[in-house]
Each structure stands twice: as C-alpha cells, then as structure tokens.
Amino acid sequence: MFTRHYDHWPERTPKRLSIPETTLLDNLAISARRYPNKRAIIYYDQEITYQQLYEEQKRVAGYLQHELGVKKGDRVLIYMQNSPQYVIAIHAILRAEAIAVPINPMMVTEEVKFPIEDSEATVAFVGQELFERIKPLLNMTPLKHVILAAYSEYLPESCEYELPDVVKAPPIGKDSNHISWQEVLRYDQAPLAYKGESGDLAVLPYTSGTTGLPKGCKHTHKTVQANVMSGSHWGNGSPEAVALGGLPLFHVTGLVHCMFVPIHLGGTVVLMTRWNRDVAGRLIEKHECTNWTNISTMVVDFLANPNLSNYNLSSLLAVNGGGAALPKAVGEKLFEVTGLRYAEGYGLTETISTTHSNPIGKAKLQCLGIPSFDVDSRVVEPLTLQELGPGQEGELLVNGPQVFKGYWNRPEDTAQVFVELDGKTFFRTGDIVTYDEDGYFYIVDRVKRMINSSGFKVWPAEVESKMYAHPAVQQCCIISTPDARRGETVKAVIILNDGYESTTEQEIIDWAKEKMAAYKYPRVIEFTKELPVSGSGKILWRKLQDAELQKSKS
Missing domain, CATH: 3.40.50.980 (Rossmann fold)
Incomplete structure (x- = not known):
C-alpha cells in the first residue's frame, strides 16, 4: 500500500472511509x-x-x-x-x-x-x-x-x-x-x-478508448458512493455547503461534486446551465457559495474578468478542480483574490472522478495531489510493470473503491486495463506520472494518444475517422496545438486529394464543425504535401506532435 503521502494528510481526517451499503x-x-x-437546488434564484x-x-x-x-x-x-x-x-x-x-x-x-x-x-x-x-x-x-x-x-x-x-x-x-x-x-x-442495492449498476458514462471508439464505464451505486463519500469528507463538508454547479453534469466530476455530494450532505446546488463568469460571480455573492469545483479553464476565465472586483467572494471555503494544470500565475492570482489555494485533483471516467486530490490548505500547484481515501496508487514501468520510486516516470496504476466494474459489452478491452500486483487488481490509467518525496503526484505524459481540450478528452483516431469523410482529405493526422484558453486544441495536418487544391482551411473547419462536438473538431488546419511515415506506412503522429510543440516554444 502506498503510504508516503500520509504525513501530508488533511488534519483531523481519517485515512480510511467506510462506503455505505445504501444507494x-x-x-x-x-x-x-x-x-x-431546505433548498436543494437554486436555479437562477428559483428555489x-x-x-x-x-x-x-x-x-x-x-x-x-x-x-x-x-x-x-x-x-x-x-x-x-x-x-x-x-x-x-x-x-x-x-x-x-x-x-x-x-x-x-x-x-x-x-x-x-x-x-x-x-x-x-x-x-x-x-x-x-x-x-x-x-x-x-x-x-x-x-x-x-x-x-x-x-x-x-x-x-x-x-x-x-x-x-x-x-x-x-x-x-x-x-x-x-x-x-x-x-x-x-x-x-x-x-x-x-x-x-x-449498492451493487446494482447505477450510471454508464461513456469514455473514448485508444482506438477512438466510445466505451461505457460500468459504475455501481457503491463505486459512485465511494467518491460521494470522499468528496463529502475531504473538504469537511456539512449540510451548510453551497456548491456552485457550473460544471456540466454529464461529466463525472460535475455529476459527483456538483450534484451527488451536495445532495448527500443535505446542502444546496446553485445550478448554472452554461458557464458565464459574470453570472458565476453574482451567484457566488448572492447565495454565499462555499464550494466551487471546476475545470482550470473556468478559473482562468473567471480571474480575467474586468468586473471581478465587483463581487464579494468571501463565502468561498474551497476552490478545486482539474481537467488540465492551472498555470502558476493564475493560481497565485486566485490566492490574492480569495485567500484560497487551488486544489487540483485527478481522476477518470473509469474512476467516476477523483482518485487523487490536493489536501485543502496543503495544495501544490500544477500537481495531481495525493491518493484519496483507500486508494493504493503505484507508478510502474509500462512494459515490465516494475514498480518505480520517487522522481521516476512511469504509468499510473490505481486500486480503490471507486474503480469501475469494466467496459459495457467489451470484455477484451476490460481485460487489457486491469493487472495484478501484490495480490491486488489495479486499473491501468494510461497516464505517465511521477511523484515526489512527499507522495504528491505529477502528470508527465500519456501512454494513450489523447488531446485534453478544456478538460474534455479528444481521441485523435476518432476525429481522423470523421475527417476522412471529407472528399478533399486524402490523408489526415490529428495532433494537439497549445491554446491559451483551452490548454490544448485540435489541429489537423492534411494532404489534399487531387482536384481539391483550392480547398481552404476555413472550409475544412466549417465542415468539421457540423460533424463533431465543439470541443472535438479541428480549430487549426495545416495543409502539407507529405506526412512522416514508418517503414510499414504508419503515420508517425509523434513526429508531427513534437514538431508542433517545438514550434510553439520558438
């Protein structure tokens, strides 16, 4: 059991947590x-x-x-x-x-x-x-x-x-x-x-796999309750909690922390249909919100608001979230404005949100945090599964009560993401991480090929398969490109078919916008005469990705 982080555990908080057998x-x-x-929901002041x-x-x-x-x-x-x-x-x-x-x-x-x-x-x-x-x-x-x-x-x-x-x-x-x-x-x-019963399947959120095909993640009442209980106790929750519900509820973080946790506590959810930084500021002030779980891009947008000083934010006791690392300068500004340190966390659809979180009051910026209640977290060499130590980069494995029960109707995919280690079954996250001497974890890269756009997962293989439906596209490789607002955004590098040389970047973008969700479709198009390929003809996406990152640094 990984216990290095126990010295930094939240004060007056038990290290284990019993999961109720109720639903x-x-x-x-x-x-x-x-x-x-009592008010369960406040919807633009309607109680x-x-x-x-x-x-x-x-x-x-x-x-x-x-x-x-x-x-x-x-x-x-x-x-x-x-x-x-x-x-x-x-x-x-x-x-x-x-x-x-x-x-x-x-x-x-x-x-x-x-x-x-x-x-x-x-x-x-x-x-x-x-x-x-x-x-x-x-x-x-x-x-x-x-x-x-x-x-x-x-x-x-x-x-x-x-x-x-x-x-x-x-x-x-x-x-x-x-x-x-x-x-x-x-x-x-x-x-x-x-x-x-607690063992019944309760929710089936879909996530994409490395092939780009969506997969339903089987979560029981008990796996969800594990994070409901974790979210309730990590920040010393109480019936007086008032949560700003700005995260979309279809997303596992919003579902758990902006709905299930406040309802379990008997607290209140101040619900927003869509994010609006001015409306958020007014709702926090008027309804004295105590908790705000978000994605980091929301915090960036919120703090960039020229009207920020108009809002009284003193009711906030905790601001936490994830999706992408919060820039250090933004984290410092949040502290200046609210007196609160941003507590980043980490989780996946397969773990119905959190497996790692920064302790309130002991948070480190641009850090995934420490393993949550009853989570055994290991870093291993991806091929040999040899366990690694502090400062060494390897794949993150997790064992915990919130881990899903497998993919819906996909036993082969399920078998590929679970491994046995020290007599326990661990879920392979596919993320490359490292941890420091204090037991805080940091993300380095991803084993899986994935783009993180404003906290939403975009699988290049899925986007590529849709792009090939355009008659002008002969070959296409999807990579990420840095974006000041989204963290990353989707870029398509395309070889055009003969006869379509007059096709413009905007035409491709407009077409893709009609075919894909707003966070998926390519916002940047680059036409090229050739793509780097391996001896077997496979497109070397990593070469293009590395070149794009180098370009952004120059």
Whole structure:
C-alpha cells in the first residue's frame, strides 16, 4: 500500500472511509426526510426544496415504469444541459432501478447514435434545444421514447441574470415524437417499491478508448458512493455547503461534486446551465457559495474578468478542480483574490472522478495531489510493470473503491486495463506520472494518444475517422496545438486529394464543425504535401506532435 503521502494528510481526517451499503437514491430520500423545506437546488434564484425534488423524481419514476415499461437494469439516456430536470431525471432513473447514461449535450446526431445503439437505450431525457439532433434516431435505433425538457419551466417569474437563449426559450409545441416534461410531472401513479442495492449498476458514462471508439464505464451505486463519500469528507463538508454547479453534469466530476455530494450532505446546488463568469460571480455573492469545483479553464476565465472586483467572494471555503494544470500565475492570482489555494485533483471516467486530490490548505500547484481515501496508487514501468520510486516516470496504476466494474459489452478491452500486483487488481490509467518525496503526484505524459481540450478528452483516431469523410482529405493526422484558453486544441495536418487544391482551411473547419462536438473538431488546419511515415506506412503522429510543440516554444 502506498503510504508516503500520509504525513501530508488533511488534519483531523481519517485515512480510511467506510462506503455505505445504501444507494444514491437513498441519499436523496434521507436528505428529503432530514431537510424537507431546505433548498436543494437554486436555479437562477428559483428555489427547489428537497421535498419538491423528492416528490418530482417519484412522479417521473412512476411514469418511466408504468407508461414506458422501464425495468430494473434498463439503460435510460440523459441528453440535456444542466437544469433542475437533469437532477430530477437521474434520480428518477435510479428510482426505477434503471441505469443512467449521461451524454455530452455538445454531441451531434452522428455521435449520439453510438451510445444509444451500444447501450440499447429505449428512453431518453432530452433538452428541447437538442431535439432536432436526436429526432432522426427515433425508431431508427433502439430509441423509442423522448421526454423533452424546457429549462424555462423552472425559472423564476423575473430573472436578473444574463441567460442563454436555450434557458429562456418557452416549451415547444407538442407532437407525436416526444412527451413533454409537464405531462410526465402530472402523472400520479406511484413507482413500484424500491429494491435497489449498492451493487446494482447505477450510471454508464461513456469514455473514448485508444482506438477512438466510445466505451461505457460500468459504475455501481457503491463505486459512485465511494467518491460521494470522499468528496463529502475531504473538504469537511456539512449540510451548510453551497456548491456552485457550473460544471456540466454529464461529466463525472460535475455529476459527483456538483450534484451527488451536495445532495448527500443535505446542502444546496446553485445550478448554472452554461458557464458565464459574470453570472458565476453574482451567484457566488448572492447565495454565499462555499464550494466551487471546476475545470482550470473556468478559473482562468473567471480571474480575467474586468468586473471581478465587483463581487464579494468571501463565502468561498474551497476552490478545486482539474481537467488540465492551472498555470502558476493564475493560481497565485486566485490566492490574492480569495485567500484560497487551488486544489487540483485527478481522476477518470473509469474512476467516476477523483482518485487523487490536493489536501485543502496543503495544495501544490500544477500537481495531481495525493491518493484519496483507500486508494493504493503505484507508478510502474509500462512494459515490465516494475514498480518505480520517487522522481521516476512511469504509468499510473490505481486500486480503490471507486474503480469501475469494466467496459459495457467489451470484455477484451476490460481485460487489457486491469493487472495484478501484490495480490491486488489495479486499473491501468494510461497516464505517465511521477511523484515526489512527499507522495504528491505529477502528470508527465500519456501512454494513450489523447488531446485534453478544456478538460474534455479528444481521441485523435476518432476525429481522423470523421475527417476522412471529407472528399478533399486524402490523408489526415490529428495532433494537439497549445491554446491559451483551452490548454490544448485540435489541429489537423492534411494532404489534399487531387482536384481539391483550392480547398481552404476555413472550409475544412466549417465542415468539421457540423460533424463533431465543439470541443472535438479541428480549430487549426495545416495543409502539407507529405506526412512522416514508418517503414510499414504508419503515420508517425509523434513526429508531427513534437514538431508542433517545438514550434510553439520558438
């Protein structure tokens, strides 16, 4: 067991943590009994109590079971942006003893099709602004029923914030292709008796693999509860916690730290549909937010706001997150403004967020932190699995209660990411790290070929496969290029087909924008006459990547 970090463990905090045998749905039920009239959600000042949240999830669960035939173990898609409906829907799915499949709302039709078919989801909760994307997939895939949500239905009568158009939009007219959220809420048949257990599958978030094919990560109530408990205790959480919910809930970090943790504590989630730095500042001040979990690009944007001094941020007790390393200068500015050190963390979809985190008050910048409760973390030579010591670079392996149960319907892929070491089963993260004498971990590189754009994973193989659909593209290699705002952004190096020499970079970008999510499509295009290849004809992407990094340094 790796214990080097114990000398820097948070004060007055146990090193082990018992994971409850109860379910995520039980967390809401208990908080609703304890604090029925307490604010569970604040949505642009509209308050939703625990009692309302609990009652509405029951109505939705009843509809899923009795009207749509959802049974234990069925998969139900959630394809919407942050909203009260998101929180209600996921708990309703769990109440029906089904499995929630959270999908990135930035995905376009072609991308959404895969998780629907792979998970065989027949029901989806969909934000109405996304309906036209998913509508072509109705009855052409396993998908049969769409419950459509208009975010404006949960807005206060008057709102003082600058809101996205999708939030203000009234509900669209009823048609035969969807079921309205209000119709579901009017349903008054109680759901079946709840018999969920901690070992049942609860959520199936999708992540990409090294081949670019998305894979569903099987998480039980217990694997998720491990990080719910960890997140609750690491920062000495309490029912008085008020979390700024600016991270997207489809993302495992947002799902756990901006929803499940506050609900377990009986705290409050101040929910934002989309990130807006001015709105965030006003919400922190007005509702006295105590916790803000984010990705580092949000912090960069927030601190660059010329209106920053207008907001009282004194209620904040902890600012933490990850996705990409926070620049040191930004971390110092955050400390100047708030008196708080940014506590970076590390995790993956396979670990439903955190495996490592910086201790509050003992954080090191540009550092993954120390292993969390009950996490055994090792650094090994990737080929031999020989364990390495401080300062040595190797692949990160983790063993812990939050590690997933394997990839959905992919036993071979599952077998490849688990190894035995000292009688324990470890998950191979694919990340190259090192740790210092204090037991703090630092990321160096990735075994897997992956681009980190604003905290979102982009797998070059997936983007390349889509780029080859363009008639002008003869050969394509996707690499990353440094970006001041996103950390990294996607670049395509392309050889054009004969007859397409007049094709412009912007034409390629505009085409790709229609085919891929906003964080995936190439923002930078470079045309070339040849690509470096190996003796077997394989494109040497690493050569291009290294040249791009050198170019950025010169």
